[in-house]
Amino acid sequence: MIRVLLAEDQGMMRGALALLLGMEDDIEVVAQVATGDEVVAAALAARPDVALLDIEMPGRDGLRAAADLREALPSCRVVILTTFGRPGYLRRAMEAGAVGFLVKDAPVERLASDVRRVLAGEKVVDPALAAAALSTGANPLTAREREVLAAAADGATVADLAARLHLSESTVRNHLSMAIGKTGTRNRIEAARTARHNGWL
Numbered sequence: 001m002i003r004v005l006l007a008e009d010q011g012m013m014r015g016a017l018a019l020l021l022g023m024e025d026d027i028e029v030v031a032q033v034a035t036g037d038e039v040v041a042a043a044l045a046a047r048p049d050v051a052l053l054d055i056e057m058p059g060r061d062g063l064r065a066a067a068d069l070r071e072a073l074p075s076c077r078v079v080i081l082t083t084f085g086r087p088g089y090l091r092r093a094m095e096a097g098a099v100g101f102l103v104k105d106a107p108v109e110r111l112a113s114d115v116r117r118v119l120a121g122e123k124v125v126d127p128a129l130a131a132a133a134l135s136t137g138a139n140p141l142t143a144r145e146r147e148v149l150a151a152a153a154d155g156a157t158v159a160d161l162a163a164r165l166h167l168s169e170s171t172v173r174n175h176l177s178m179a180i181g182k183t184g185t186r187n188r189i190e191a192a193r194t195a196r197h198n199g200w201l
């Protein structure tokens with residue numbers, strides 16, 4: 001029996017996934033959580049073979065939860081299952097230790113098959129997304145540029161950002177300038193939008 005953990009913040013979606021997987025003779029959903037913060041504790045308690053994690057969840061997102069889970073329970077195979085099929089997310093998921101990346105609009109019958117495949121040692125990635133990731137290239141932003149750009153997305157002033165991030169104002173301006181240049185945009189709002197669209201933030 002393949003033991004599965006589901007992490008999905010939308011109750012209806014989580015219930016539907018559990019119901020569909022539970023109809024398979026060889027799959028049992030042993031844990032369900034609604035936030036990324038609950039993933040590791042639930043996994044340590046239930047000891048799943050496979051964890052299906054959404055990206056956009058309250059608390060820790062699925063990508064950070066995947067990295068935490070890889071460290072806490074290395075035997076668990078992590079699959080990202082998301083609405084957001086963004087190339088940058090795919091790269092970050094693989095860096096976090098995920099062995100699968102599937103979009104929610106894929107055919108339902110593929111999910112159980114893909115769960116079996118990752119448990120058998122395969123990597124499973126949505127083909128269209130894999131192609132898009134190759135054409136988009138790697139994330140051009142450094143970790144610090146991502147941090148500053150994400151913090152700037154709400155329209156905070158440079159002074160506010162500097163205080164919040166414990167950086168000098170000139171350092172904040174430099175990071176924002178680099179991020180704008182690397183994303184080929186005109187200002188930090190456009191830069192943040194482009195970075196989010198590509199899954200770089």
